[in-house]
Amino acid sequence: QGLLRRSVSHSFLSFASITGACQAIQKLTRVRVVDNSTLGNTPYHRPPKCIHVYNKTGVGKVGDKILLAIKGEKKKALIVGHKMPGPSMTPRFDSNNVVLIEDNGNPVGTRIKTPIPYILRRRGEYSKVLAIARNFV
Amino acid sequence: TRVSSDGKPAKFQPPPKPVIIDKQKQREERRFLSPEFIPPRGRTDPLKFYIERKDMIQRRKVFNIPEFYVGHILAVTAADPYANDKASRFVGICIQRGGKGLGATFVLRNVIEDQGVEICYELYNPRIQAIEVLKLEKRLDDNLMYLRDALPEYSTFDVNMKPVSRLDHDEIPVNKLQVRMKPKPWSKRWERPKYNIKGIKFELPEKKMKEAQKWSQPWLEFDMLREYDTSKIEEKIWKEVSEELKK
Numbered sequence: 005q006g007l008l009r010r011s012v013s014h015s016f017l018s019f020a021s022i023t024g025a026c027q028a029i030q031k032l033t034r035v036r037v038v039d040n041s042t043l044g045n046t047p048y049h050r051p052p053k054c055i056h057v058y059n060k061t062g063v064g065k066v067g068d069k070i071l072l073a074i075k076g077e078k079k080k081a082l083i084v085g086h087k088m089p090g091p092s093m094t095p096r097f098d099s100n101n102v103v104l105i106e107d108n109g110n111p112v113g114t115r116i117k118t119p120i121p122y123i124l125r126r127r128g129e130y131s132k133v134l135a136i137a138r139n140f141v
Numbered sequence: 142t143r144v145s146s147d148g149k150p151a152k153f154q155p156p157p158k159p160v161i162i163d164k165q166k167q168r169e170e171r172r173f174l175s176p177e178f179i180p181p182r183g184r185t186d187p188l189k190f191y192i193e194r195k196d197m198i199q200r201r202k203v204f205n206i207p208e209f210y211v212g213h214i215l216a217v218t219a220a221d222p223y224a225n226d227k228a229s230r231f232v233g234i235c236i237q238r239g240g241k242g243l244g245a246t247f248v249l250r251n252v253i254e255d256q257g258v259e260i261c262y263e264l265y266n267p268r269i270q271a272i273e274v275l276k277l278e279k280r281l282d283d284n285l286m287y288l289r290d291a292l293p294e295y296s297t298f299d300v301n302m303k304p305v306s307r308l309d310h311d312e313i314p315v316n317k318l319q320v321r322m323k324p325k326p327w328s329k330r331w332e333r334p335k336y337n338i339k340g341i342k343f344e345l346p347e348k349k350m351k352e353a354q355k356w357s358q359p360w361l362e363f364d365m366l367r368e369y370d371t372s373k374i375e376e377k378i379w380k381e382v383s384e385e386l387k388k
Contacts, residue, residue: 038256089261092246093219093268095231098257098289118256125223140224141231141258 028088028100029054029064035072035102038084039113039136044104048075052102065090067124072102079112080105082133084120095121095141103133111136173208174379176238177245177264182369193242194378198385200265207272211235212280212316214298215249217262218271228270231260232300236285250288252297257289276305278316281340290327291320291341334358 029035034051037044044052055078056071057064064070064083072081082105085097104112111133119141124130178197180190209215214234221229233249236259240246245264250257262269288296295318319342322331331338332345334357343350361367 085256092261092263093266094260096259096261098259101256117254119253119258122221122223122229139253141229141253141260 027063028086029068029070029083029102030057030062031055033100035070035081035083035100037072037074037081037104038101038116038118039103039111040115040117041104041113043074043077043079043112046075066094066121067127067130069105070102072104074104080107082130084116084118084124084133094123095119105133109133172379172383174375174382175206175208175245175264177241178378178382179241179371179375181241190242194382195385196243197265198382200267201386204269205272206264207274209235209247209272209274209277210279210313211238211283211285212278213274214276214278214302215247216271216273216275217249217260217269219262219266220268220270230300231258232275232298232302233258233260234285234288234296234298236288250285250296251300252293253300255293257293257296259289273304275302277307278314280316280318282338284336285340286329287320287322287327287331287336287338287341290329290331291322295320 031054033054035054037052052072052074054064054070055073058069058071064086065088066083066085068083070081070083072079081102083101084103085095085099085101087097087100089096101118103116106112109129109132114136116133116137117139119139120134120137121141124134178194180187212235214232216230216232218228218230220227231249231251233251235247236250237248238245239248240263243265246261247264248259248261250259252258318340320340321342321344325345329336330353331341332343332350332353334354
């Protein structure tokens with residue numbers, strides 16, 4: 005039989021993870037794109053994966069930029085929530101959420117339905133992403 | 142007018158106030174001691190717990206922390222420098238109460254827009270501005286972490302839900318809901334006897350349930366070294382805390 009790997013596509017709503025929660029988002033983590041961009045929402049046989057974290061350590065937390073591999077293309081993205089518990093009083097999401105972003109910081113999509121943590125307001129460079137967000141936690 | 146023995150008019154003596162005996166309150170004053178007051182078993186000096194308790198009582202005098210158990214639906218408003226109006230409100234079901242002393246925490250869970258969110262709040266954090274109990278109901282278990290692997294409908298609660306009024310001040314209803322789970326794999330193997338969960342409707346085949354019983358440790362409940370009888374400690378602490386709070 006060998007290793008039967010279930011292909012986890014991001015088009016399914018129930019995010020079935022094979023591995024448990026690791027240290028937030030690092031290289032090769034499968035993420036879920038939450039905005040309404042076409043690149044993030046069209047189904048593909050491989051889920052979007054992180055290939056680089058723009059950080060001193062290779063571990064990405066909320067508010068860090070990462071490089072994503074979607075549909076055979078490279079795209080930068082912003083982490084808006086992860087499964088790993090963070091500092092107290094901050095929300096912990098049930099899936100690793102990410103918003104697609106351009107190189108200058110402009111978001112690719114036009115609406116974000118999922119809740120976004122308030123901590124993202126700390127860094128002023130993400131005000132455009134927060135402007136398209138609907139719910140905050 | 143009456144004249145007293147001095148010759149001056151007597152001072153007006155009001156009639157004695159009637160003493161109202163509230164029989165309902167006398168019937169059963171429910172004693173609820175929050176679990177974070179009970180010190181953990183160990184060799185630390187009880188003076189440390191005494192000082193912590195004084196600080197906890199001080200905080201409770203300023204800010205009312207209501208009585209709540211795991212399974213209640215709470216709404217917490219906390220101060221947040223990055224939120225609009227500087228305050229953020231979160232509604233959710235309490236799935237776990239952990240920590241002792243001033244670091245006591247409780248985790249609230251809710252599903253918003255198909256995304257499950259959990260926030261771990263600290264009970265004695267000064268950033269918390271208000272805790273309201275929206276619905277009082279206990280569940281069959283002490284730890285509802287399995288809600289993460291249950292169908293999302295069991296964790297969704299309306300954010301604008303009105304507090305459910307309670308007439309009976311004596312008993313908290315126990316919700317014997319059996320929750321249906323998502324297909325395996327789960328984050329923890331909840332069918333194992335180590336977790337002792339009664340609130341899940343296991344739809345697994347009999348073979349899997351029997352295999353899970355292989356990990357049961359029936360000798361654990363008879364282990365005398367693991368016994369920690371808290372009844373006497375609770376009595377003492379309850380007296381101390383209720384006296385301080387009445388002042």
